[in-house]
Amino acid sequence: MKKIWLALVLVLFAIGCGTQNENLAKGKELIKSDKRRKEERAVQEFKLALQQPTDNAEAHYLLGLYNSQEFYEPNTTDWEQASIIERGKQMFLAYQEEKRKYLERLVFETLRDDDLDIQNAALDALKRVYKQDDRKRLLNQLQKAIKSSDNRDRHNAHWVLGHLGKDDPDTIVPILVKLLEHGRTETRLNVVKALGEVGSEKAIPALAAVIESGSAKWERDREDPEVRQLAVEALGKIGGTAVPELVKIVENKGSSLRVDAIRALAVLGDEKVVVPLLDALKEQSSRDVAIPIN
Amino acid sequence: MLPFLLIESRVGLAPFGATCKPKLAMKWKEKMKRFDKLRYLMLIVPLLAVIIGLGCDNQYYDERLQMRVQQLDSDLKDRWSTSGVVVLETTPNGPADKAQLGSGELISYVIAEYPIRSISDFNKALKNGLDEDNNFILYLKDKPPLRISLRRQGDKVGLSVKGNGTVRVEEIRPGTPAANADIQVGDVVEKIVDERKIYSLDDYKKTIKKLAKQSVTFRTTELIGVKIAAVSALGDLGDVRAIEPLVDIFRNNTELSLRKASISSLQRLVELSVLNELFQQFQRANVNQLPADSLQAQQLESAAILGLLTVDRAENTATLKAPFGTQFRHRSEALYKEINEGQLAELAQEYIQIKVEPEQEIRRACLAILGTLKPVSAIDALIVVLENPTEIPGIRFQAGVALRQIGEPAVDALIAAFENGDTSTQDIAASALGGIGGAQARDRLIKALEHTQESAIQLTLVDAIAQIGDAPSIQALERQRQQYQDDDDSGIRIFLDEVFKSLAQKSM
Numbered sequence: 001m002k003k004i005w006l007a008l009v010l011v012l013f014a015i016g017c018g019t020q021n022e023n024l025a026k027g028k029e030l031i032k033s034d035k036r037r038k039e040e041r042a043v044q045e046f047k048l049a050l051q052q053p054t055d056n057a058e059a060h061y062l063l064g065l066y067n068s069q070e071f072y073e074p075n076t077t078d079w080e081q082a083s084i085i086e087r088g089k090q091m092f093l094a095y096q097e098e099k100r101k102y103l104e105r106l107v108f109e110t111l112r113d114d115d116l117d118i119q120n121a122a123l124d125a126l127k128r129v130y131k132q133d134d135r136k137r138l139l140n141q142l143q144k145a146i147k148s149s150d151n152r153d154r155h156n157a158h159w160v161l162g163h164l165g166k167d168d169p170d171t172i173v174p175i176l177v178k179l180l181e182h183g184r185t186e187t188r189l190n191v192v193k194a195l196g197e198v199g200s201e202k203a204i205p206a207l208a209a210v211i212e213s214g215s216a217k218w219e220r221d222r223e224d225p226e227v228r229q230l231a232v233e234a235l236g237k238i239g240g241t242a243v244p245e246l247v248k249i250v251e252n253k254g255s256s257l258r259v260d261a262i263r264a265l266a267v268l269g270d271e272k273v274v275v276p277l278l279d280a281l282k283e284q285s286s287r288d289v290a291i292p293i294n
Numbered sequence: 295m296l297p298f299l300l301i302e303s304r305v306g307l308a309p310f311g312a313t314c315k316p317k318l319a320m321k322w323k324e325k326m327k328r329f330d331k332l333r334y335l336m337l338i339v340p341l342l343a344v345i346i347g348l349g350c351d352n353q354y355y356d357e358r359l360q361m362r363v364q365q366l367d368s369d370l371k372d373r374w375s376t377s378g379v380v381v382l383e384t385t386p387n388g389p390a391d392k393a394q395l396g397s398g399e400l401i402s403y404v405i406a407e408y409p410i411r412s413i414s415d416f417n418k419a420l421k422n423g424l425d426e427d428n429n430f431i432l433y434l435k436d437k438p439p440l441r442i443s444l445r446r447q448g449d450k451v452g453l454s455v456k457g458n459g460t461v462r463v464e465e466i467r468p469g470t471p472a473a474n475a476d477i478q479v480g481d482v483v484e485k486i487v488d489e490r491k492i493y494s495l496d497d498y499k500k501t502i503k504k505l506a507k508q509s510v511t512f513r514t515t516e517l518i519g520v521k522i523a524a525v526s527a528l529g530d531l532g533d534v535r536a537i538e539p540l541v542d543i544f545r546n547n548t549e550l551s552l553r554k555a556s557i558s559s560l561q562r563l564v565e566l567s568v569l570n571e572l573f574q575q576f577q578r579a580n581v582n583q584l585p586a587d588s589l590q591a592q593q594l595e596s597a598a599i600l601g602l603l604t605v606d607r608a609e610n611t612a613t614l615k616a617p618f619g620t621q622f623r624h625r626s627e628a629l630y631k632e633i634n635e636g637q638l639a640e641l642a643q644e645y646i647q648i649k650v651e652p653e654q655e656i657r658r659a660c661l662a663i664l665g666t667l668k669p670v671s672a673i674d675a676l677i678v679v680l681e682n683p684t685e686i687p688g689i690r691f692q693a694g695v696a697l698r699q700i701g702e703p704a705v706d707a708l709i710a711a712f713e714n715g716d717t718s719t720q721d722i723a724a725s726a727l728g729g730i731g732g733a734q735a736r737d738r739l740i741k742a743l744e745h746t747q748e749s750a751i752q753l754t755l756v757d758a759i760a761q762i763g764d765a766p767s768i769q770a771l772e773r774q775r776q777q778y779q780d781d782d783d784s785g786i787r788i789f790l791d792e793v794f795k796s797l798a799q800k801s802m
Contacts, residue, residue: 258517263527284398
């Protein structure tokens with residue numbers, strides 16, 4: 001019996017001596033196991049793994065995924081936020097080690113995670129990429145994602161772009177506006193949503209054009225109704241100088257989006273809206289109007 | 295399209311030129327080239343103009359009726375199941391204007407009427423009526439209108455008529471649509487009506503052109519959803535200017551859904567108006583944040599429930615929520631003044647009566663308005679609702695709640711109702727009195743409890759007295775408990791035990 005154990009230990013040792021980062025392997029093994037407090041113990045291994053010469057990128061990334069416990073300090077109100085930021089930092093470090101691989105992983109894999117904290121950590125990491133590193137490559141990946149055939153990617157990309165746009169509308173809004181011409185309806189849908197989340201007044205003319213396309217003569221020039229409806233919602237989120245644009249919709253009696261515009265305006269609470277709404281109430285009810293020949 | 299045609303003609307003609315003498319062919323080619331450029335420009339420019347023109351062409355000026363109409367949004371049909379064209383403007387004194395067709399009206403049907411006075415009238419009307427949509431409406435004397443539809447174009451209606459001046463049905467062919475309708479030989483044909491549904495601007499143009507020599511009737515559709523949305527938005531905006539139009543819709547509109555929306559918007563405006571004192575504190579200080587403990591607790595709570603501000607007890611702050619809360623403080627005063635003038639209280643008083651308002655949802659909203667405004671003048675009207683045996687129990691109870699909210703001034707009326715009413719009235723009045731409290735209400739309730747043997751009302755009284763909960767009330771309940779001490783099965787004894795248990799818990 002003892003001999004078997006010895007052999008096993010030897011074999012493991014032999015594997016450990018390879019190029020693989022030993023602690024990293026151990027940590028990963030722990031995550032797969034059903035041991036008690038496995039994540040906490042795995043995190044310890046990943047931290048040790050960072051002291052080894054190889055595979056640091058993956059160790060950082062895994063710390064980003066699993067290292068949430070130690071920031072748990074119930075007395076500070078935003079411990080959760082602190083934890084997310086720390087994890088985002090780890091993911092960013094992973095990216096710095098192996099840029100191409102981890103950028104793709106963050107955009108197309110990490111953002112899809114069920115855990116909201118992990119999504120937020122990935123968002124944090126991507127924000128760091130945007131601020132500190134290769135902005136162009138990141139934007140390319142996000143555009144690829146928002147054009148994807150997978151709804152999860154499109155949704156995640158709109159979410160990230162919305163957040164990036166809040167900090168830097170001057171760059172993001174023109175990119176999103178250009179994407180409004182993309183052939184996939186669901187892509188445009190997410191683009192419009194992202195424009196709403198960015199909330200920049202710069203997007204108003206493009207959104208107005210989307211809305212107005214509904215009364216275009218040719219079918220092919222008309223934007224999908226759902227996209228147009230979301231464009232109205234986006235104007236509502238932008239507020240400010242979008243109010244006159246929304247009022248215009250309320251006043252356009254042939255528009256199918258009047259109800260949406262009214263609802264958006266009600267939330268904004270702007271008193272400029274009262275008069276157009278009162279005008280809408282004065283419109284005639286259904287009736288028959290006879291027009292004699294003169 | 296055009297360049298394509300030109301290229302084709304070139305390809306088609308060149309071999310013909312080539313078979314001629316070479317010189318001729320050269321000339322032909324040169325001519326072709328010049329012709330090409332010139333023609334190209336001459337034709338392509340207007341063509342482009344037409345294309346661009348058509349592209350923006352979602353409007354049309356109707357010369358005969360002198361009005362401008364506009365194509366509807368494509369998805370209006372899918373979302374609101376409406377179709378048609380919308381009137382943008384009418385030229386003053388034109389036919390449309392004279393008929394009082396207004397801007398913003400949605401024309402969804404064009405209706406043509408053909409009076410029948412001869413056989414040829416009938417045949418012509420039938421032909422026009424069946425055109426396009428294969429159906430028409432036949433008006434026979436002393437009969438309801440009949441809609442006749444053909445399955446396919448070209449099918450026979452199966453009806454022939456005779457006579458001049460008065461046209462009667464002569465023959466009905468079996469197996470035809472006419473045979474399946476309620477038509478008898480000898481029926482007098484009065485008129486044929488053709489209703490054309492309008493789907494697009496082109497439809498409109500075509501139909502109007504066909505009916506050029508005819509009187510027409512437009513059937514308009516109201517986009518009720520828009521008005522409902524506007525009504526609710528006006529409630530949310532809390533602007534004084536909305537009150538009068540909302541009252542007008544509530545009183546005069548025939549559309550129930552719109553009336554319901556109006557009264558609930560008015561209810562919202564009333565709820566907002568009673569918070570005026572609170573909003574004035576912000577307005578006077580010209581800030582959006584104040585210490586929470588400097589504000590009246592109850593108003594603060596209602597405002598928080600309505601989502602107008604957030605209260606942070608730990609930080610002791612009350613912060614108006616942007617955008618609505620921060621904007622509303624500027625409008626609050628005007629709204630309060632207008633509502634305080636009493637017009638709305640009168641309106642609500644009128645519409646809590648079942649004989650005035652059959653819709654219970656509206657009566658409930660009006661009761662809620664009275665509960666918020668607490669007008670003393672409404673007490674009698676509320677007592678009438680409370681006592682009305684034909685009213686829904688829930689609404690009678692709500693009238694009691696409104697009286698309780700009015701408070702002290704309603705005590706006499708409630709005592710009177712309690713003394714003369716049926717069991718339900720007594721029940722509601724007693725619990726309202728319990729809610730109001732005060733020595734007068736308490737003494738009357740205690741007296742009633744000591745004189746009644748009816749177990750149902752006993753329970754209500756015990757509950758009401760316990761609610762008041764002052765020393766004389768507790769003593770009275772003690773006396774009751776002693777009286778029923780040995781009566782193990784009585785409901786009142788068990789209930790009294792419960793009451794004392796919860797009173798003991800409260801004092802702990």
